[in-house]
Amino acid sequence: MHTNARPGEAPAAPAVAPAGAPRSGGEPTNPLRDDPTLRARLAHELRQIVGGAHVIDAPEELLAYEYDATIDRARPDLVALPASTEEVAAVLRACAAAGVPVVPRGSGTGLAGGALAVIGGVVVATARMTRIRELDAEERLAVVEPGVINLALQEAAAAHGLRYAPDPSSQRICSIGGNVGTNAGGPHTLAHGSTVNHVLGVELVLPDGRVTWLDGRQLDAPGIDLRALVVGSEGTLGIVTAACVRLLPQPEAVRTMLAVFDTVERASEAVSAIVGRGVIPVALEMLDAEIIRAVESQASLGYPLDAGAVLLVEVEGLAEQVEEDATAVLDALEGAGAREVRTAREEAERERLWEGRKAGIGALGALSPNFYLHDGVVPRTKLPEVMRGVLALSERYGFRCANIFHAGDGNLHPNIMFDELEPGASARVLELGGEILRLCVDVGGSITGEHGVGLEKRSYIEWIFDPPDLDAMAGVRAAFDPVAGEAWRFNPCKVLPVSHGCAQGHAAEAGAALRLAQAPGIYL
């Protein structure tokens, strides 16, 4: 933000909870649940704002909004689909006046239950806000509304020889609003960083309906950086109604290589070997044998079926630099025991290699009735050790585990395959997932690299943060919604643990942690 510096113009402070109020233990309520009159009145009010067709209150239609990409369900009382910033602001004002919970929602591809209306309330979906308000090729930026699909922005940028760097594997259906909410990553995060590195400014509607731009159109604009708090806040601080994003020029040259290894461990060691050569590829992805089998069973992309693991490595930049980097990568791969390294000779071949990566998780649906996709991070050098641990744990629990992940970032995505009809399986899968995350935390890692904490991991967050850390985070949340204070009304029961409020959501956590492959290619 830019602080208003002119003396005497300071606006009045908002109504606030008294200083020194207890920092934890707030319990949100949902007055809609027991008050059909209030629900009807609010539905009417919201219709006045967004138009009759864009408020959903019929039970059969609400079904579509009771889940995201997790298996868990929670039915909202109402859904509103505003079409503009003004409508979002008016909707939030109405919800604030009624004192009801609000849950922001993008494309519903979230993997941590972040868009679930855990205690009901009003889901505010941004699907109608799909305008690219501006694309300035000269300034290399775009101002986009939250409902714009990631791939649509990529395509619009590509028309000008530019690109939007964050490319989660769900990019065909995930929205920029959701990407901003989770600080989404993707395969190219290794060199270009997560979403927060590409968002120059956001237009935010606060929980009480106030509207503000945070930061602007340049990198490192002077002032207090509230933008950086909002990116990755998982819809708990307000609703982003536009984002000004940075576009990068397309690189002059790209080289994509596929290295074949006998074991996951060998491939893991190769990751550090590459970085040890002083090269940071733009992408460095691992697919293990289970994933390769799944991918090849769906489409023949040329992945070797007898490999223990493959690494997909991409370098880009100036042609001469790419030559140098590719040579260093090749040396490192061979030195680390790669059985074979294939280099994509043409764009079509490169796209085929990437198709295996992007479709990998979806393809698992063919191998197992259910799977549970996890997201943890470890220091790169701990990959061999942690991967050994993941495989040993899976074996001990008696589940097959498929791994497809951002190896260069140390960002694991173990997929535990199971059949929910098998008695006790779901509970054991959850337990295994927890043990895998524990492994990540024990070597100095994190419980989530890109999917978010949401509902699923709000208990695990206590593994990596101490009470004073979480108190500070609770302070952030309260500052954006001073009226509700600690009784989180905005996306309640998400991110912060039960020690910081919303015990009601606790029961739902276990369920939210289980997920189902619902559609191919929407994950990561």
Place this chain on the structure above:
Amino acid sequence: MTGSSIPPAPTRADEARIAALRRALPAGRQRDPAGYPIEGRRPAVAFAPLDRDEVAAALAAADRGGLAVVPQAGRTALAMGAPLARYDVALDLSALDRVVEHEPADLTLTVEAGVTLGALAERLAAHGQQLPLDPPGGEAVSIGGLLATGRPGPWRGHLPGARDLLLGATVALPDGTLARSGGRVVKNVAGYDLHRLHTGALGAFGVIVEAAFKLVPLPERTATVACRCAQLPQAVEMAGTLRATPLAARGLALLGARAAVAAGLDPAPHVLVGLAGAERALARSEGELRRACRLAHVPHAEQLASEEPWALLGALAGPQPGGADGATSEDGGDGDVREASPGDASPSAGGDGTPIVLRGSLPVSRLGALVEEAEAAGFAAWAHVAAGSLLAVAPAGDGDADRARVAALRAICEEAGDALAIEAGPPALRASLGPTGLGPAGGESAGVALEVARELRRRFDPRATVNPGRWPGLDAATRKTR
């Protein structure tokens, strides 16, 4: 406010509170307050804690006593923000100078706030790595100062900035607690990213005591090419051409004639290009540069023997000559109060003689015009094209004239929806114009953001203990509560 003014002697009540503060830290942490002048004022007391727990203890004791604390280490950016409203305690963090963890193979680093960029660069270079940040002030800048001020350098836009490389941080809060956010791994979305909020916040939400960063490999070779142009429009066009040319660039600056002189170049507008990468990539880039110059009829392009122009520009926008008073650089003896330093109101400490340093954000297409305006107004002005930022430096002159010329430049930025920050200057200038102006979206919107920031300040530092007054409006609702 004059350079030689000394605050009134402490009252007896103050002395009682200061005595309580002294008791909060082990003996031997006290320093001579004369070595820590800011804006012509000396603090009543100065401390140099040895670790994070001592920082937290000192902060809590000061907070209980209603004393204002100003954290500092490199003392390279003490004229940022509006003038301090109060200044009781200098908190010297330069003894927090440990590298907590450096795992070369992970390309990650965790360091304490007092480590300087210079010390770090040396250590990392031994492993062929770097923290690719080059703020004004260069090697003297401490990690805490780097983050608290959030000032980018020429590499920004070509390379990630401090906010992007920062993986996590620990801050000491005025209530005496230590709060951490982020982590030590290169990718992490757990919890709110408070570390990014602290970046550029001038301590408003806590005192940074430790930070973790992502590192990058050192380039194989670097080079700097200076293209001397006939006039500024030619330089602007040249910079535009080079921005669209494939180059192994880590810097692309448009220099007005005054800035060129400051950078040790001929008195003419220049385009300065910093190259970094593999030998072959640099050779190719140099060829591209020569070709572009030929096509644009740029009279002279010279590959320089050193990186000196960048360093000179960084020094110009950083601590001023004579500004480093040295009071914080020596090791403290056991229990002894340090030698008094004569450094009273040195330029780096933001007194009346402090040169004016401006940083503007602007669309790339308007940078040339702003360089021209700023140079015409007597500033040495240069733009970092990839980041859309402008730096302008001039000696302080007549107060009214300075105010007028800074306000005029700010108006140009605000008209384009962007901001112009005063990153250094005489206190009167900073007080009357404010450090950043209104910002991109105009009054009402900036007001809402300010409300949120003020609410954050109220929760993290309810008594405005750290750097009171630096952000106008932030402490309006949080006057001393004693």
